[in-house]
Structures are given as structure tokens and as C-alpha cells.
Amino acid sequence: MKLVTAVIQPHKLDEVKEALQGAGVHGLTVSEASGYGRQKGHTEVYRGAEYVVDLVPKIKVEVLVRAEDVAAITEVVIKAASTGQIGDGKVWSVPVEDVVRVRTGEHGPDAI
Amino acid sequence: MDEFVLDTGNTAWIIVASSLVLLMTPGLAFFYGGMVRGKSVLNMMMMSFGAMALIGPIWLLYGYSGAFGSDVGGIIGNPFEFFGSNTITDADSLMAGSGVPALVAIAFQATFAIITVALISGSVADRMKFSAWLAFAAIWVTIVYVPMAHMVWGGGLLGGDGITSGLSTPIDFAGGTVVHINAGVAGLVMAILLGKRKGFGKEPMRPHNLPFVMLGAALLWFGWFGFNAGSEFAADGTAGRAWVNTTVATCMAILGWLATEKVRDGKATSLGAASGAVAGLVAITPAAASVDTYGAIAIGTIAGILCAMAVSLKYKFGYDDSLDVVGVHLVGGLTGTVLIGFFANVSDTTNGTWYADGSVNGLFYGGGVTQLLTQIIVALAAVVFSGVVTFIIGSALKATMGIRVTDEVEASGDMAMHGETAYESLGVGRMEVKA
Numbered sequence: 001m002k003l004v005t006a007v008i009q010p011h012k013l014d015e016v017k018e019a020l021q022g023a024g025v026h027g028l029t030v031s032e033a034s035g036y037g038r039q040k041g042h043t044e045v046y047r048g049a050e051y052v053v054d055l056v057p058k059i060k061v062e063v064l065v066r067a068e069d070v071a072a073i074t075e076v077v078i079k080a081a082s083t084g085q086i087g088d089g090k091v092w093s094v095p096v097e098d099v100v101r102v103r104t105g106e107h108g109p110d111a112i
Numbered sequence: 113m114d115e116f117v118l119d120t121g122n123t124a125w126i127i128v129a130s131s132l133v134l135l136m137t138p139g140l141a142f143f144y145g146g147m148v149r150g151k152s153v154l155n156m157m158m159m160s161f162g163a164m165a166l167i168g169p170i171w172l173l174y175g176y177s178g179a180f181g182s183d184v185g186g187i188i189g190n191p192f193e194f195f196g197s198n199t200i201t202d203a204d205s206l207m208a209g210s211g212v213p214a215l216v217a218i219a220f221q222a223t224f225a226i227i228t229v230a231l232i233s234g235s236v237a238d239r240m241k242f243s244a245w246l247a248f249a250a251i252w253v254t255i256v257y258v259p260m261a262h263m264v265w266g267g268g269l270l271g272g273d274g275i276t277s278g279l280s281t282p283i284d285f286a287g288g289t290v291v292h293i294n295a296g297v298a299g300l301v302m303a304i305l306l307g308k309r310k311g312f313g314k315e316p317m318r319p320h321n322l323p324f325v326m327l328g329a330a331l332l333w334f335g336w337f338g339f340n341a342g343s344e345f346a347a348d349g350t351a352g353r354a355w356v357n358t359t360v361a362t363c364m365a366i367l368g369w370l371a372t373e374k375v376r377d378g379k380a381t382s383l384g385a386a387s388g389a390v391a392g393l394v395a396i397t398p399a400a401a402s403v404d405t406y407g408a409i410a411i412g413t414i415a416g417i418l419c420a421m422a423v424s425l426k427y428k429f430g431y432d433d434s435l436d437v438v439g440v441h442l443v444g445g446l447t448g449t450v451l452i453g454f455f456a457n458v459s460d461t462t463n464g465t466w467y468a469d470g471s472v473n474g475l476f477y478g479g480g481v482t483q484l485l486t487q488i489i490v491a492l493a494a495v496v497f498s499g500v501v502t503f504i505i506g507s508a509l510k511a512t513m514g515i516r517v518t519d520e521v522e523a524s525g526d527m528a529m530h531g532e533t534a535y536e537s538l539g540v541g542r543m544e545v546k547a
Contacts, residue, residue: 045373045377045378045379046318046381046383047384047387047423047436048373048376048377048423048424049424049427051316051318
């Protein structure tokens with residue numbers, strides 16, 4: 001099993017979600033995140049006082065998948081999240097040792 | 113004393129106007145609350161509510177009498193004359209000439225005292241002990257606001273028979289000196305006595321909720337119609353003049369502030385629109401019924417531009433007037449008070465303007481420099497009086513009970529000051545019922 005994590009542009013969430021549903025993903029976790037990469041921050045001015053804001057708001061999407069599905073799911077996310085601009089985000093995956101469904105106690109791939 | 117003749121129309125309007133002005137203080141709580149960081153929004157709003165709670169009873173007990181009772185030395189009214197507000201007769205009403213009963217006049221004036229004190233809280237954000245704020249509010253309203261209101265409106269030294277009697281009668285229709293210069297100077301003095309917030313000029317202190325700021329500005333604008341149009345004490349054409357001047361000056365000040373931002377910072381901001389509205393409302397307050405439409409347009413525009421530039425002064429001079437009580441209320445109040453000297457149009461009764469006995473037209477309306485000099489003298493006198501007495505009060509409190517919270521309390525904010533937090537996302541905890 002793998003955990004696929006994608007950090008994406010906030011306005012791309014709906015497209016990514018729909019694309020994942022279309023690819024047979026039944027569940028995912030979304031959180032609001034902040035960060036920076038190559039996309040630089042920006043300045044905000046409040047009553048003439050300038051603030052440099054270098055953390056940019058992003059959305060983090062996490063999906064648990066079977067190991068054999070990782071490449072396909074990653075491809076689906078990249079396709080849906082891409083605008084071609086700097087700041088589109090990143091997708092990565094890591095191995096997952098075990099998954100348990102809280103309600104039934106099922107382990108492993110069955111719990112995904 | 114003339115016999116009192118009730119005017120129900122005027123009375124109904126002043127009761128409504130009083131209620132409108134009272135709404136300004138919770139409006140101010142939102143205006144200021146949105147501008148601080150989320151950790152201390154409740155403390156910010158509590159300073160306004162604290163001012164309401166304290167000054168209501170003070171005003172009924174001795175505040176009104178101290179401001180509008182029989183003159184004592186040109187400085188203050190006799191606070192014992194109408195002590196308790198139970199024995200005052202309608203013939204003694206400040207608004208007897210308009211047929212408005214004494215208690216309605218007391219109500220109207222109470223709301224002015226409350227908002228003036230609450231205005232000061234913007235300069236002391238995040239770092240003043242709440243107990244010290246309440247003590248300050250009670251003492252300040254007693255020995256600064258009450259005398260100032262008496263001197264300007266109660267027949268004292270800053271009225272028609274006062275220090276400018278050799279020139280002309282000062283014009284302060286609704287509180288440029290009494291409310292805005294007064295609160296602005298007091299805010300400056302308290303910001304200096306308290307010292308800067310931890311991290312001022314280094315850490316980000318962005319407004320945490322700009323929609324609150326916009327909501328507050330909208331409530332202030334709405335309430336301000338009671339403030340300015342109500343200051344006519346009657347439901348008539350002059351109240352209408354005050355209403356339209358208040359609006360047109362506010363509109364122009366928004367445009368002036370936004371234009372200044374666009375040129376200086378590159379963007380017109382919502383905080384700028386809200387701030388510009390308040391700057392315009394402040395500046396037109398003393399002039400509301402004493403200038404014509406062109407005068408109101410000029411005063412609003414100039415105030416919007418000047419205040420937008422003045423809010424940067426604190427970084428230059430190194431005082432932490434956190435929410436710009438100086439930049440908006442002192443600068444706006446001075447702007448309106450002094451510009452009356454240029455734009456006063458009190459001789460032409462056809463345009464609905466208010467004629468104060470002994471005041472003359474401004475420089476641009478053929479009256480020469482007389483009214484301008486009068487306005488400058490009164491403005492400076494208000495600055496000196498408020499500055500000196502506020503400094504004495506603030507210093508005395510600092511030396512006795514202390515006015516500043518500890519660094520730990522300041523870092524924590526509402527949690528340490530009031531045992532509450534405004535926004536809880538995680539860990540709502542469990543309930544423990546006290547026996």
C-alpha cells in the first residue's frame with residue numbers, strides 16, 4: 001500500500017477530486033496548507049505598512065492506494081492539477097505499513 | 113426660565129439619534145476588533161463594551177451635570193446641580209429651545225461620552241491591563257471629557273464667550289474638538305506611556321478580519337447620522353444639511369484615501385475604504401451643518417488624503433498608536449476643525465446651514481481670517497488640555513496600579529486577559545460543572 005500526497009493550487013481541488021473519483025478512489029483527506037517552493041510569496045500593504053508574505057496557501061490531498069495503482073493515481077492527480085504555471089504543486093508517494101478501518105477492524109488493502 | 117413646550121417630532125428624532133449614536137460603540141468594537149490579531153480580538157472589543165458599561169451610569173449620576181450644569185470658572189459645570197438626573201426639569205434641558213425634554217438630552221449626550229472614551233482604546237491595543245483601562249476610562253471621562261464638553265458646548269472657555277470672544281464664536285457642530293481631537297490626543301499620550309507592542313515594526317501585525325473592519329465602518333457610518341444630524345437637536349432642514357454633508361464628505365474621503373493608496377502602494381484596499389470612511393466622518397463632524405455641499409466635498413477629500421498619509425507617521429516617529437487613533441481621529445479632527453476657517457458658510461440661510469451666534473464665514477466665503485484664527489486657537493487649546501490632563505492620569509495609573517500587562521499575558525492575549533478565546537478550532541475540552 002502507498003500514501004499518495006498531493007499539494008495543489010486551492011482552485012484545482014474540485015477537478016482533482018472529480019478525477020480521483022473517476023479513477024475509482026473512494027476516499028481521500030483534504031487539508032488547508034501553507035508553504036512555498038519556486039512560487040515566490042507576495043507583499044500585502046495594510047494602512048501603508050508592508051508585509052512580505054512568503055507562505056502561499058495550498059491544499060493538501062492525501063489518498064491511500066494499493067501499491068499497483070500508484071503510478072496511475074499519480075498521473076490522474078498531475079493531469080487534473082496542472083495549469084502549467086509555477087506554483088502548481090507536487091505529488092509524492094510513500095510506503096504504508098498497515099491500514100485499519102476503525103469500524104470493522106479490517107486490515108491491509110481491504111481497509112482502503 | 114421660559115416655559116417648556118414639548119415638540120414631539122424633535123423629541124422622537126433625538127431619541128432615535130441617541131440610539132443610533134449608541135450603536136456606534138459596538139460598531140467601533142468590530143472596526144477595531146477586526147484590525148488586531150486574532151489572539152486579542154476579544155480584549156479589543158471588551159474595551160468598547162467596558163466603556164459603555166462604565167460611562168452610562170457615570171453620565172446619569174454626574175457626567176451630564178458636570179458638562180451642562182451651571183458654569184464653574186469656564187472649565188466645568190456644577191456636577192451636583194443635576195446629580196442623579198432625577199431632579200432636572202425640562203426647562204433646564206440643553207435642548208429646551210427645540211422642545212426636547214431634559215432626559216432625552218441627557219441620553220443623547222451620554223452616547224457621545226461613551227464613544228469618545230471607546231475611541232481611545234485603538235491606541236492601546238493588545239497590551240493594556242483591562243482593570244487599568246476601566247480605571248482610566250472612568251477618570252478620563254470625569255476630568256477630561258466632561259470639562260471639554262462643558263468648555264465647548266456648555267458655555268465655557270472654548271465657547272462663544274470664551275477665549276476667542278475677541279474674534280468670533282468657534283464652530284464645533286458635533287464634536288471635532290470634544291470627541292475627535294480629544295480622543296486622538298489622549299490616544300497618542302497613552303500609546304507613548306504604554307510603550308510599543310512586543311515586536312512592533314518587526315513581527316507581522318496584520319488585521320485578522322477585514323470583513324469585521326468593513327462591518328464596523330458601516331455601523332459607524334450609520335450611527336454617525338445620529339451623531340451629526342442629531343446634533344441639530346431638531347428634525348429640520350439643518351439636520352438634513354448635516355446628513356447630506358456627512359455622506360458626501362465620507363464618500364469623498366473614501367475616494368481620497370483609495371487614490372492615495374493607489375499612487376503610494378499600488379492597490380486600493382478594503383482597509384483603506386473603511387479607514388477613509390471613518391476619516392471623512394471624523395473631519396465633517398465639527399463642520400457638518402456649517403459648510404455647503406462644496407465645502408463638505410473639499411473637507412472630505414482633504415481629510416481622506418491627509419489621514420491616509422498620517423497613518424505612516426507612527427513608524428517614522430516610533431510610537432505604537434496601534435490602530436491609528438492619531439492618524440484618523442486627531443488628524444481628521446484637526447483637519448475638519450481648521451478647515452471650517454476656510455469653508456464656513458454660515459451667513460446664507462437658504463442652504464440649510466447652521467448659524468451660531470457670533471461665528472462668521474470662512475476665508476473662502478468672504479469672512480476673512482477671523483474664523484480661521486478662532487478655529488486654530490480652539491483646536492490648539494483642546495490639544496493642550498487633553499494632552500496635559502491625559503498625561504497626568506496615565507502617569508498616575510502607571511505609578512500606582514500599573515497599566516501594562518506582562519510579556520506573557522501580552523503574548524497570550526485573550527486567553528490570559530479574559531480566560532476566553534474568540535476562535536477555537538481544536539481541543540474544545542470537557543465541561544466541568546462547579547458545585
